[in-house]
Amino acid sequence: MILVCGIPSETPLRMVTSRLEETGTPFVVFNQREFANCEIWLEVNHGEIGGELRIGERTYPLQEFVGVYPRMMDDRCLPELSDEPPDSSLRSYCRSFHDALTRWMEIAPARVINRCAPMASNSSKPYQSQLIREHGFLIPEILITTDPELVRAFRAKHGRVIYKSISAVRSIVQELNDEDEERLERIRWCPTQFQEYVEGTNVRVHTVGDEVFATAVRSEATDYRYSTRQSGEPAELREVVLSDELTAQCLRLSQSLGLEFAGIDLKVTPDDEVYCFEVNPCPGFSYYEANTGQPISAAVARRLAAGPAHATVCSDAAQVCV
Amino acid sequence: MWLVLCSSSDPSGLWVYEGLRQLGVAPLELVLAEWLGYGSRWEHRLDGSGTHLKIVLPDGRVLCSSRIRGAINRLLAPSPGIAQRAAASDKEYAQAELQAFYLSWLNGLPGVVINRPTSVGLCGPWYHPSEWVYRASRAGLPAPVYRQNGHDAAELGYRSLAPEGAGTIKLITFGGEVFGGRVPDRIVGACVKLAHEAKTQMLGIELYAAENGEWTFANATPCPDLSAGGAPLLKRMAQSLTEGGQP
Numbered sequence: 001m002i003l004v005c006g007i008p009s010e011t012p013l014r015m016v017t018s019r020l021e022e023t024g025t026p027f028v029v030f031n032q033r034e035f036a037n038c039e040i041w042l043e044v045n046h047g048e049i050g051g052e053l054r055i056g057e058r059t060y061p062l063q064e065f066v067g068v069y070p071r072m073m074d075d076r077c078l079p080e081l082s083d084e085p086p087d088s089s090l091r092s093y094c095r096s097f098h099d100a101l102t103r104w105m106e107i108a109p110a111r112v113i114n115r116c117a118p119m120a121s122n123s124s125k126p127y128q129s130q131l132i133r134e135h136g137f138l139i140p141e142i143l144i145t146t147d148p149e150l151v152r153a154f155r156a157k158h159g160r161v162i163y164k165s166i167s168a169v170r171s172i173v174q175e176l177n178d179e180d181e182e183r184l185e186r187i188r189w190c191p192t193q194f195q196e197y198v199e200g201t202n203v204r205v206h207t208v209g210d211e212v213f214a215t216a217v218r219s220e221a222t223d224y225r226y227s228t229r230q231s232g233e234p235a236e237l238r239e240v241v242l243s244d245e246l247t248a249q250c251l252r253l254s255q256s257l258g259l260e261f262a263g264i265d266l267k268v269t270p271d272d273e274v275y276c277f278e279v280n281p282c283p284g285f286s287y288y289e290a291n292t293g294q295p296i297s298a299a300v301a302r303r304l305a306a307g308p309a310h311a312t313v314c315s316d317a318a319q320v321c322v
Numbered sequence: 323m324w325l326v327l328c329s330s331s332d333p334s335g336l337w338v339y340e341g342l343r344q345l346g347v348a349p350l351e352l353v354l355a356e357w358l359g360y361g362s363r364w365e366h367r368l369d370g371s372g373t374h375l376k377i378v379l380p381d382g383r384v385l386c387s388s389r390i391r392g393a394i395n396r397l398l399a400p401s402p403g404i405a406q407r408a409a410a411s412d413k414e415y416a417q418a419e420l421q422a423f424y425l426s427w428l429n430g431l432p433g434v435v436i437n438r439p440t441s442v443g444l445c446g447p448w449y450h451p452s453e454w455v456y457r458a459s460r461a462g463l464p465a466p467v468y469r470q471n472g473h474d475a476a477e478l479g480y481r482s483l484a485p486e487g488a489g490t491i492k493l494i495t496f497g498g499e500v501f502g503g504r505v506p507d508r509i510v511g512a513c514v515k516l517a518h519e520a521k522t523q524m525l526g527i528e529l530y531a532a533e534n535g536e537w538t539f540a541n542a543t544p545c546p547d548l549s550a551g552g553a554p555l556l557k558r559m560a561q562s563l564t565e566g567g568q569p
Contacts, residue, residue, distance in 0.1 A: 041471035044452055047459035092475065099476035103452045120441035124422035127429050127441070129368055144366040144423060167422035169415050190404050190416055191364045191423045 001064045002027035002304045003053070003110075005101070006071040011286040012297070013071050019301035027304075030055055030101075032072055033080055035094050042104045049107055067304030068105055068112040071282065072098070111260065111308050113300065118258030119281035123168050126193065128278055135253045137266075137276035141196040148184035151194055155181070160197035162222055173223035197222075200269040203240065206285055207254040207262050208299035209306070212247050215288045216240045237291040246274060253279060261300060324563055325385065325393040325431075329355040334548045335396045341556040342394075347563060351385065359401030366427045373430030392433035392563045395445045396545050400424045434563050436496075437524050437544050446522040446544025450479055458539035461519060462512035464532065465539040484530035484540035491537065494551040495525045497558060501551035505529065509537050516542065526550075 002020060006013045008029050020027045030038065034056070042051035042062060051062040075098040076091075084091045105112050121128045129139045143154045144166060155161045155176060163180070165171040174180075176194065202217040202224055217224050219235035228234050242250070253276070254262040263283025267275045285296040324347055328335025339352045361380035367373070375387040400420035408416040421444075428439040437446035449457070455468040466483050484490050491503045495517040500510045509529070517525035526546020529537040548555060 039472050041469065042452070044455045044459070044465075044468040046465075047456060049456065093473065096474055096476050097472035099479065100470050100472045100474065103450055103470060103479070106450070107453050107456045117442050123418070123441060124425040126366070126368055126426035127422070130373060130426065130429055133368075133370065138370050139368065141369040142367065144364065144426070146362075146364045150365055165419060166426070167418035169418040189407065190419060191366070
């Protein structure tokens with residue numbers, strides 16, 4: 001049995017459940033919006049993990065789940081809570097239910113795509129860049145500072161510079177322009193991240209277990225996800241084939257980060273140098289699949305159906321769970 | 323230089339600073355979390371060849387990665403000063419940005435860093451008790467049955483699992499050794515294995531005496547009270563810092 005968690009109408013989730021349906025793989029969806037009608041308990045006893053999850057009228061032993069695909073929204077932001085006061089019992093049940101569910105997923109002997117701890121490397125882009133660099137990828141030059149003068153010198157050195165969140169929150173890439181420079185004094189309050197602009201072709205590589213799907217993206221925008229907004233034109237996506245060496249490098253990176261499913265953002269320069277910007281541990285792959293027909297959701301469904309790995313369950317990013 | 327990074331409300335961090343200073347670890351700089359907040363000037367760079375850090379503290383001291391040889395890292399979170407000054411709608415964002423920034427510069431510190439940060443904790447892994455119990459069992463430590471249900475308040479999760487009134491002992495594993503108390507070799511071995519498998523150099527492990535007399539896992543922390551390890555632990559930490567190499 002596969003457990004899928006999130007909002008059923010959300011496109012990536014819907015695509016995966018469709019593929020599970022098509023292949024006749026048994027699955028159940030935990031719809032976060034119906035948390036009030038669900039219950040969970042878990043137990044760790046002599047290193048064995050047990051418990052039950054009730055969804056509506058049906059109760060499932062947790063041991064029955066061989067694969068889990070959590071793609072959950074922040075439970076604090078569920079529409080069902082919008083009119084609830086901060087101390088409401090419904091709100092506190094929602095939080096504690098999601099906490100128990102997450103605790104189970106962190107240690108469950110199922111194939112979880114993905115667990116929270118390995119996903120957390122993406123919560124700090126420059127931290128993750130240090131891990132990426134260890135795997136032989138080029139990384140762009142990065143400056144994080146509270147000093148406007150250093151930013152001006154950085155821009156003078158590189159010509160084109162972008163700025164973006166250090167964390168995964170509000171992560172939209174923007175190019176630093178003259179107008180931005182005029183308000184640089186504001187960075188004295190909080191360290192801010194600047195990065196050299198790298199010319200080249202964006203390539204998104206989805207790794208699912210040992211499968212790889214590479215998509216080249218042509219766009220004039222600084223952040224192609226917002227191509228229409230930033231450049232007035234939508235991005236153009238096409239399937240590409242990576243060299244064997246680059247394919248292996250991407251797989252090693254995902255595995256070393258402990259990610260069953262990852263979206264790796266590369267840029268290939270005109271000189272064929274490969275820069276890696278980040279590894280997204282919860283990729284919104286539907287955009288790429290819809291534009292190229294690459295069967296990413298089918299690979300995720302296959303991976304879930306393959307069941308648990310026979311290695312020690314772990315949530316360390318550095319420990320490979322295959 | 324070596325750094326001791328801790329909060330002013332961390333007596334254990336201040337104890338380590340004094341102890342290492344008396345053991346002759348020099349130059350040794352005490353860097354309080356509060357000083358790293360608003361008023362410090364930051365420069366953190368990454369490129370294909372390495373990671374660089376330069377901090378100018380409010381008192382004018384300059385901490386530069388080219389001169390740093392190691393650190394005792396007991397930072398639990400960024401100083402809340404900056405995030406508190408943010409507009410209400412930006413507070414959570416500012417806190418996330420600072421947490422992300424700290425994770426990166428701490429990870430980039432050169433030399434021996436006790437403990438290095440992880441993506442689940444600035445001074446080492448902060449696992450939930452459910453995961454510690456699971457890991458402790460796998461490492462061979464007797465552990466209580468852990469139960470949680472959807473009605474248990476999430477904020478109550480991080481707690482010692484020792485029954486009320488039970489006798490407890492707080493051990494510190496560091497560099498393959500256990501400090502702070504005497505327990506059977508089998509328990510020592512399991513404690514070392516737990517720290518090793520959690521990939522943390524320093525781990526505080528609390529055990530309680532179960533009804534059958536067996537030392538049983540109660541809690542673990544990457545930021546333990548180091549004074550429990552006394553002079554032997556201090557000497558081992560000083561040795562690790564000054565001789566280089568990971569313990």
